[in-house]
Amino acid sequence: MSTENDQLTIWIQNMRTNRDAFAALYEEMSRPMYTVACRILHNRSDAEDVVQDVFLKMLKTDDFAAVGNIRAYILQMVRNEALMLLRKRSKEDLVEEVSAEQDTAWQGVSAREDVAAITSAIERLKDDERDIFTFHVNGELGFEEIAGIMNMSLSAVYRRYQKALKKLRKMLNGGNL
Amino acid sequence: MKTMKRIRKILVMMLALGFVLGNAAFASDFGPTATPTPTPGGTMIGEVEPLPGEDVEQPHPVMIGGEDKYIAYEELEAMKTDGTKGFGGYWVDSEKEPEAIFVGVTQDANKVDILVRIPDSWKSKIRFVEVRYTYAELWDTYQEIVQNYMLSICDANYRVIYPEKQVLVSAGMSEKDGHVGVGVLKTLSKERQDEIIAELFEKYGDKIIIVIEDPADFCLDSGGKEVISHNIDTSVISGKLENQTAMTSTATGVIRITYADYMKKDGSSANYTLWIVVIGAVVCVAGMFYVLRVRNRRVYATVNGQTFAEGAGDAGSIESLARKAAEDVSEEGRNRIFAAYEKERGEK
Numbered sequence: 308m309s310t311e312n313d314q315l316t317i318w319i320q321n322m323r324t325n326r327d328a329f330a331a332l333y334e335e336m337s338r339p340m341y342t343v344a345c346r347i348l349h350n351r352s353d354a355e356d357v358v359q360d361v362f363l364k365m366l367k368t369d370d371f372a373a374v375g376n377i378r379a380y381i382l383q384m385v386r387n388e389a390l391m392l393l394r395k396r397s398k399e400d401l402v403e404e405v406s407a408e409q410d411t412a413w414q415g416v417s418a419r420e421d422v423a424a425i426t427s428a429i430e431r432l433k434d435d436e437r438d439i440f441t442f443h444v445n446g447e448l449g450f451e452e453i454a455g456i457m458n459m460s461l462s463a464v465y466r467r468y469q470k471a472l473k474k475l476r477k478m479l480n481g482g483n484l
Numbered sequence: 485m486k487t488m489k490r491i492r493k494i495l496v497m498m499l500a501l502g503f504v505l506g507n508a509a510f511a512s513d514f515g516p517t518a519t520p521t522p523t524p525g526g527t528m529i530g531e532v533e534p535l536p537g538e539d540v541e542q543p544h545p546v547m548i549g550g551e552d553k554y555i556a557y558e559e560l561e562a563m564k565t566d567g568t569k570g571f572g573g574y575w576v577d578s579e580k581e582p583e584a585i586f587v588g589v590t591q592d593a594n595k596v597d598i599l600v601r602i603p604d605s606w607k608s609k610i611r612f613v614e615v616r617y618t619y620a621e622l623w624d625t626y627q628e629i630v631q632n633y634m635l636s637i638c639d640a641n642y643r644v645i646y647p648e649k650q651v652l653v654s655a656g657m658s659e660k661d662g663h664v665g666v667g668v669l670k671t672l673s674k675e676r677q678d679e680i681i682a683e684l685f686e687k688y689g690d691k692i693i694i695v696i697e698d699p700a701d702f703c704l705d706s707g708g709k710e711v712i713s714h715n716i717d718t719s720v721i722s723g724k725l726e727n728q729t730a731m732t733s734t735a736t737g738v739i740r741i742t743y744a745d746y747m748k749k750d751g752s753s754a755n756y757t758l759w760i761v762v763i764g765a766v767v768c769v770a771g772m773f774y775v776l777r778v779r780n781r782r783v784y785a786t787v788n789g790q791t792f793a794e795g796a797g798d799a800g801s802i803e804s805l806a807r808k809a810a811e812d813v814s815e816e817g818r819n820r821i822f823a824a825y826e827k828e829r830g831e832k
Contacts, residue, residue, distance in 0.1 A: 322825075329825055337813050337821075345811045355817035359824050366828050422809035429806065444806045475802050 315377040319365055333362070336378070340385045342445040346437050347389040349430060353396075357388045379452040382442060386456065428478040436471035439464055552603035559601040560587065564619045569593055572615035573622070573659025581611065588615035588659055615662040617691055625691045626657045626664045629684075651680045653697040663690065667697035681741065690743035 315335070321328035337358060344354035361384045365371075374380045429437055435457065442448045442456065454464045563571040570593020575586050589595060589612050599607055634655065637646040644650055654667030668680055681694055813821070 323829060326826075326829075329822075333818075333821070337818070338810050341813045341817075342810045351811070351814065351817075354811070355813055355820065358813060358817070359821045362821055363824060363828055366825065422805060425802065425805040426809045429809070440806070444803050445810045472802060475806075479802070479805075 312375075312377050315381075316371055316374075319368075319371045319377065323366060329362075329366075332365075336381055339378075339382060339446045343382055343385045343438070343441050344389045346429060346441045347386065347434075348393060353392055354389070357385060357392060360388050361385050376452055378446070379448050379456060382446045382448065383456040386438065424479060425475065428475050431478065432471050432474055433467075435459075436467050436474070439467050440471040440475075443468060552605045556585065556602050556606040556609075560585070563598065563601070564623070567620075568598060571598065571619055572613075572617065572662065573619035575660045577660070584609050584611045586611045586613050586660070588613050588619070588662065590615060590618055615659075617662060619659060622657055622659070622662070622664055622691060625688050626655060629655050629664060629666060629688070629692070651676070654695075661693070664688070664692045665695060666692050667695045670696050681746065685743055685746045692743070694741040694746075696739040696741075 315332065318328045318332040318335070322332055340358045340361060341354055344357040345351060348354050348357065361381065364384060365381070371377060371380075429440060432440065439453055439457065442453045443450065448456070450461055450464050450468065453459075454461045457464060459467075560574045564573065570590040572588025572590055572593075574588065576582065576584070577586060580586075585606070587598060587610055589598070591614065595612055599610060602610060629652070633652045637644055637649045639645045651669055651672060652667060653669050654665070656665045658665060666684060668677060668684075672680070677696070684692055684694060
């Protein structure tokens with residue numbers, strides 16, 4: 308963890324002056340950041356905005372050395388930005404959009420190995436279950452780190468993760484929630 | 485990431501193992517055979533303590549004086565060996581009551597049987613003191629120790645012929661204190677001292693008190709019987725003394741260990757062991773919890789009728805599928821982000 312953390316810290320500290328450092332940080336973090344944002348916002352364009360905003364915020368932040376876990380910190384920033392954006396948007400618009408996306412994706416459940424199926428299944432999880440699942444699987448965060456981000460107890464995070472898995476398993480096997 | 489987690493797991497296990505082993509190693513110095521040392525609280529007595537019998541003015545077996553007094557001492561002396569029930573010896577104590585004769589009696593002793601043998605004029609001088617062991621019991625203990633640990637390494641002239649086997653410096657019986665004082669050689673290795681201390685206490689219990697003594701000190705007194713004394717380097721003298729002698733051992737700075745001290749140490753060791761067990765159990769439970777958590781994280785998932793272990797990297801697992809389903813920023817999005825970066829950097 309510390310080696311990865313050190314590497315991330317170095318990239319962040321150097322990205323103001325070194326484009327390669329920014330590029331390396333982007334390559335490492337953009338995918339989990341975008342995935343987390345997408346799962347919360349259900350909108351690619353908005354998710355890209357959030358990722359961009361977070362990168363720019365990192366550029367402006369002076370001291371990352373004091374941060375214990377850079378990866379968790381960045382993903383927490385993404386989540387916060389995404390939730391803020393979510394609050395700005397009207398719920399009706401989002402529900403409409405999500406439903407449309409889900410319908411399209413869920414059609415692929417017959418071919419269950421299709422990643423679209425799991426994407427759709429993940430989107431049908433409850434917000435906290437989906438976030439925990441995404442942080443853990445796509446963000447590669449441990450449950451302790453997720454508990455910190457979500458402001459939950461470790462056991463609560465773990466229970467929700469198990470619940471999410473159970474639901475996903477059921478959905479992927481053709482069952483209903 | 486996975487490698488780091490594995491390293492973390494190994495580190496946790498190593499720490500737990502180190503902790504348990506460290507405790508065990510630490511505990512080994514507190515075992516029942518550890519050499520007691522003086523402590524501020526004072527379970528071990530490190531202050532100047534009179535050695536057994538040292539400050540006791542023993543009654544002279546052949547007293548000059550009236551016939552009654554002579555008879556009284558003769559009778560008391562005889563009681564040591566004639567099987568008088570519960571007789572624990574006798575002594576005088578010049579500080580406490582110089583004129584009195586203190587007679588040790590065990591709980592089952594018949595004081596009347598003792599008093600009836602004392603002339604009337606001396607009956608009033610008798611003070612009974614309850615003791616744990618009879619004179620005969622202490623005498624047997626004393627004899628056994630002298631025989632097994634001292635005479636066995638001496639020649640006919642009580643000269644030490646097997647110095648390498650010597651573990652005791654002195655042995656002395658104290659009727660007043662109700663025990664046999666045993667001087668353990670100070671120059672023995674700590675381990676050997678511990679062994680001897682444990683061995684003696686296991687054999688004789690609270691009939692003895694152990695003193696760690698310097699080898700230059702003289703040994704012993706035998707309560708008016710045969711007296712052997714030797715200097716470890718030079719001469720060995722033996723003979724019969726008419727007067728009883730107190731032990732000649734120096735009492736300065738000696739460490740005296742009672743059976744209670746030994747047991748307390750043993751008990752504290754047991755307490756410590758208990759702590760080790762408790763801590764060990766906690767570490768085990770924590771370890772099991774940790775293992776279970778890791779194990780549980782690898783929940784088996786069924787996809788398409790097949791069961792896959794999560795986190796095992798299986799392409800069919802839910803987690804693997806979810807990883808495959810991770811979203812990538814579009815090319816346009818990437819360009820937009822890099823353009824925003826360049827702009828921000830340029831402004832700075």
